[in-house]
Amino acid sequence: MIELLIFRTGGVEIGRSSFVPGASEAKSFAPVWSALLRTPEGNILFDTGLHPVHIERPDATFGPGSLKVVMAKEDAIVARLASLGLRPDEIAVVVNSHLHFDHAGNNGAFPKATFVVQAEHLGFAKGKPNFPGVYWDIPELSYLPTSGRARVAPGVEVVPTPGHAPGHQSLVVDLAETGRVVLCGDAAFTRENLERGEIRAPDEPTAKESLALIRSLVKDDLDRVFTSHDAASWPRWKHAPDTYR
Ligand SMILES: [Zn+2]
16 A cells, blocks of 8 residues: 655745746745655655755855745755654655756755666756756765656556656556556646646647646546646645545
């Protein structure tokens, strides 16, 4: 029996126009989150969230005038896991959707874990300033480069959903009571992306194909997708310690 718990690791002040073409540029809070999967084969973490350096210095990563990070002490992922009774070394596997700083910011906190990332994405992100290596390109970490759909554990599968970045992946989880859910990563920032089939992305045609794939994975039941930075959907979801089963 797999249990899924979702928790906030901070947020960003951002205009909806960064997510949906033609939407408002007015900045508002958008959550950043990670998920814990408790499985019979061990604990799996999906994305590692924002690094706590941003609590004191919101512009620590990209400098003054950059994307504004909003982060409180309790958002630090190690604190979130501790509140669920877990230490970092009890995480067996980390799946990164991709290696942007709000999805891989605490990879360094999990030196005992195996990191599942698409090989294509690892190659793309390495050395690029907008994928700061300080958070993920760390010699002590074990990356398992994958190619295409791959089973992480029974009922847990990574599925490539590129467009936001080459080799971006989502996590598909088959839950006993809830059914199949998709943790989208930035393949879908908001439910609106999936409803409209439109999204801002470096490669928009490919990103639109990924939106269609996500919809097909849940047979168009958008209550079973967890989009990455979705202020409107967030209050409707269960948050840890509440659990999806
Ligand atoms: Zn993101």
